[in-house]
Amino acid sequence: MRKDVTGIILAGGKSSRMLTNKALLKVNGRTVIEIIAEKMKSIFSEVLISTNGIDDYKFLNLPLIKDIFTHRGPLAGIHSALKYSSTEKNFIISCDMPLVSSELINFIATYSSNKKIILPETEGRIQQICGIYSKSLLPGIEDIILDSEKDRNIKGSIYDLIERVSADIVNIESLTFYDKNFFLNMNTPIDYEQIKKIHKTN
Numbered sequence: 001m002r003k004d005v006t007g008i009i010l011a012g013g014k015s016s017r018m019l020t021n022k023a024l025l026k027v028n029g030r031t032v033i034e035i036i037a038e039k040m041k042s043i044f045s046e047v048l049i050s051t052n053g054i055d056d057y058k059f060l061n062l063p064l065i066k067d068i069f070t071h072r073g074p075l076a077g078i079h080s081a082l083k084y085s086s087t088e089k090n091f092i093i094s095c096d097m098p099l100v101s102s103e104l105i106n107f108i109a110t111y112s113s114n115k116k117i118i119l120p121e122t123e124g125r126i127q128q129i130c131g132i133y134s135k136s137l138l139p140g141i142e143d144i145i146l147d148s149e150k151d152r153n154i155k156g157s158i159y160d161l162i163e164r165v166s167a168d169i170v171n172i173e174s175l176t177f178y179d180k181n182f183f184l185n186m187n188t189p190i191d192y193e194q195i196k197k198i199h200k201t202n
Contacts, residue, residue: 005109006085007044009036010129011051011095012067012077021056022186023095027199032186035098035199037062043106044091048084050077069145075158078133079141088136094129096185099198103177108132108170117167126169127183128158140164 011023011033023033033049037060040047048063057064065084069076078092091109093100104120108131111118119131141161148156172178186192 001045002043002109003045004087005044005089005091005132006087007040007047007105008078008081008085008090008092009033009040009047009049009095010074010077010081010092011049011053011057012074021053022192024056025186025192027098027196032098033057033060033095036093036095036100039100039102039105040091040093042102043109046086048081050081072145072148072156074129075141075145075156075161078158079138079145082133082135082138082141085135088134090133090135092129092131092133094185096187097130097183098186098195099179099181099184100130101177101179101182104130104172104175104182107172107175111168111170113168115168116165117162119162119167119169120172121169122171122173122178122180122183125183126162128162130183137161137165 024031027035037047048065049057049060050065051057052066054064065080067076068080082090091105108118108120116134116137117132120127144160145156181198184195186195
């Protein structure tokens with residue numbers, strides 16, 4: 001059980017394409033966010049939920065952190081969670097990736113690097129919401145959010161943060177436990193049906 005890294009689940013999305021709260025959809029009898037939370041709790045001694053839907057997630061009995069900057073997307077969720085966290089290193093994952101394995105979470109959490117951001121990459125795509133974010137990023141995140149309020153050309157996204165910070169991007173395709181389905185996320189009802197089928201056979 002790691003005490004030097006805090007586990008953080010981002011559950012602040014609008015689920016606009018799913019038309020319902022995707023984190024609360026069930027896969028094999030458990031909500032998606034429960035599946036992810038159980039994996040996180042098996043690795044980290046502290047796990048918290050970054051969300052503005054406080055009432056939706058009380059059943060998890062985990063700390064629930066609301067955004068300080070509202071209507072600013074995932075970066076605002078990361079910001080508030082890092083503010084609350086008591087550790088320098090934090091493993092952050094989106095609430096809609098129930099197929100990510102405990103082995104991968106632990107691999108990234110223990111990856112040796114002096115960079116403030118450590119993210120996995122597969123098939124040329126960086127997984128922005130499944131990796132390590134350091135608490136010392138807070139001033140830079142606040143600058144991006146405040147700059148985006150002044151300049152509409154600045155979106156205030158996680159990508160903006162990665163662009164400004166020297167991140168460690170780790171290709172994971174050669175890992176013995178790698179699965180191409182790790183990062184399937186639930187954006188649509190079709191995605192949900194696919195994930196249910198895959199999870200059932202795992």
